[in-house]
Amino acid sequence: MNFETLRRSVRLTAVAAGLASLATMAGLRAEAPPPAPAYVPTVSDLMIATIQPRHIRLWIAAHAGNWAFSAYELSNLKGAFNRVSRAQPLVDGNSFADMNAAVTQQPFDELAQAIKVKDIGRFEQSYADLTAACNSCHQALNRAVVVIKVPQGAAVADQDFTPGAE
Secondary structure, eight states: OOHHHHHHHHHHHHHHHHHHHHHHHHHHHHTOOOOOOOOOOOHHHHIIIIIHHHHHHHHHHHHTTOHHHHHHHHHHHHHHHHHHHHHOOEETTEEHHHHHHHHHHHHHHHHHHHHHHTOHHHHHHHHHHHHHHHHHHHHHTTOTTOOOOOOSSOOOTTOOOSTTOO
């Protein structure tokens, strides 16, 4: 075998090895596992991440006399409940939207009125009613271990609730 034939043979072997590698890589791509299903937060995830913080801030703002922020946060709380009902329409076979409306509509209306007239006593009663409504829903869904209460103090260290602080 002469030198030129040997060189051609080495080149052909290198090209064949490269093509084989490409074919193997293409096969690996074709056999990649399907993507994981999209993450859908549970009702518990959404309650802890979106409902509880708003529930707490609503209380803190009213007790700071920041009625404008209280109205804003009440609206956010209602919106958060609506988003939970879209993300998780059924809880144990029950419509989340229907359950939510049944237990929160009256306390939400009473809170809105208390905020409008800036009446802290009326606000406290309406807030206690909302909190009791939350707990009644937890009990009805066999989640009585989840007990929400009226905050004992300010738990939001990174926000100023003083009226006019904006």
